[in-house]
Amino acid sequence: MSVQNDAILPKGVSRKEFDKAIKKFRALLGEENVLVKADQLVPYNKIMMPVENAAHAPSAALTATTVEQIQGVVKICNAHRIPIWTISTGRNFGYGSAAPVARGQVILDLKKMNKIISIDPVMCTALVEPGVTYGQLYDHIEEHDLPLMLSFSAPSAIAGPVGNTMDRGVGYTPYGEHLMMQCGMEVVLANGDVYRTGMGGVEGSNTWQIFKWGYGPTLDGMFTQANYGITTKMGFWLMPKPPVFKPFEVIFENEADIVEIVDLLRPLRMSGTIPNSVVIANILWEASSGNVRRSAYTSEPGRTPDLVLEKIQGDTGMGAWNLYAALYGTQEQVDVNWKIVSDVFEKHGKGRIVTQEEAGDTQPFKYRAELMSGVPNLQEFGLYNWRGGGGSMWFAPVSEARGSECQKQAALAKGILHKHGLDYVAEFIVAPRDMHHVIDVLFDRTNDEESKRADACFNELLDEFEKEGYAVYRVNTRFQERVAQSYGPIKRDVEHAIKRALDPNNILAPGRSGIDLDTYKKT
């Protein structure tokens, strides 16, 4: 896996051709928006995957501020066959950070396109540019005292809705399935055309952020986790801020309880009694996001022994599984639903319910409650201190919201991770029917042997889960081609047919989700 670290160029592009393109980029964007020096590019190359940085090193980074500039960028890229990797905020840490999928790709960084174009507090909609962060939106909502609530993933304030939604990320509120709440996109296509989805193509329409489907084929989803265009505007729905918000936790002592937890929870989610994306975090996820470090308990290499996990549970009062959910609405609604929910868990008898009044400001309850109520924080970065060493890969298979399935996946993942001397640090994010089983594969990048183990472990997780009919919904840039294979040849053929039609020169993020006209061979 070693990559010779000489001058970085896009694959198949000569130095002469590259320099011509750079000259044109400078004329279009200005000198200060064309970054080619090593110290300008290093911050884009901080990766957490078990591979040399060189494998994902960009040859340049561009910053654009207008749609017209992006049209100009794709024109230059077409002329010189320059592949570009677009990022909005680039805060996709465990999925590949800001670095491109392939060495030499030019990063198009849209952080300067950061206008909140509109927020309508009556219709509860927003329209934003790709560089807008959740933090900006939160400040805007607070400053204008708008009765609205955001939904975001754990990096919250420093990430943004466009990047998160385009990668089909999720949050923790009732609006937590972000693509479902997206409404209207503006996309610059590889030929420079500006395409608006839904009602956006209708002259004078005021329903672009209101009605998702428009007329004829609805293509919004096609642009997510894909490389068919560059999203320059995105609309989405905002949740009206409820008068009452009641977060709670249910702590379960035993790992085997996961079956009953999920089977109790599913009807409550399906009926909407619990309306938000519930989290069930295991002891190691809970402990590390609560600032517990492995080094406080053991210095032994390899996976953390069960006895240590039990000791952490005993010391902290955390459970083997820790369920976080919330109720939203008027006092009357919350009271009724709280009775239903608390009756279910009390009758079951294995979980210990913790309310906000009981938890106070303790972590991780505090940050979980904040995430479920649209208040940003960075608490979950504590995961990176559990083991330390800078290695992190999110393994995120989809599971049925069925207890036996969750147990099966958890056991399978744990067995593979332990075989490779790594920890099972996991949470389930619970929708009514599906669960995102998110596992943070943490390892030490200073240790070559451990990095190799982590890489082998991730491959084995993909292989063994696939044998059981499971696949991940999202993956870091090192494994995107591998995961595309899990979804079968016909899907890939269709995806490449679309790519040929929309981007025949293969300039937009080749390799994204395994879509690359230069390397793909029809089966």
Place this chain on the structure above:
Amino acid sequence: MNVNRRFVLKGMALSGIAGLAMGGSLRALAGTAATANDASTGGHPVVALANEGAVELAFLHGAMKASGSRLRVQRVSRDLAFMLDFERQVRSRQATRIIGLLDDASATLVVAMARSAGARVQWLGQHTAEAGFTRHHLLTTELAEGCSRQLSRHLHACGAGFSLNEERHNGSMAPRQLTGPACSGNQSAQWAASIGHLLASLGARPALATPLAPATSKPVTGRFASFSIAA
């Protein structure tokens, strides 16, 4: 209290902690070091980000020897207000270099905020210190030419076993891999003092002998990340 004020106060607080922990020697050291080394660091202010702990103090010790009175120390918090304020500070600063040795979570956030603020990064390091052995993974630029060799010499000299892997972004050379055997039971934080000294000296004339890290009674172990950022 606004966030800016809190940012500075936290820095002052850490200076206090450092001084206390090292018997007040750190401030005095900074004063004397200034005379010898001001010219060698090019005259630009250097801000060191650090937290409490023996390794961090050793890092600051080394940095102060190189930067003298131009070194300002700021304590890092992982909370959102700090990180957003840090980003604003980087965006608005002129000709300041920010170095640091932090826990992984804090360093991940600091580097991410530096990128969005448009800063340049000359050095990113991952470091693991175990009993009698350290491992280092570096991503550097030309400005850090010679640093890995110098670091390996320091590590050899202090007797700790080590492995060092350096990647140079856009450089013409292959990744450099250096190793050294342990030849004493030394478990000091000397490596951190060496990195502090090297980072504070980046871009200046080659650093001379690295100051010895303060003696510690306990083994100094853990995992850390280092950086040099030009605002």
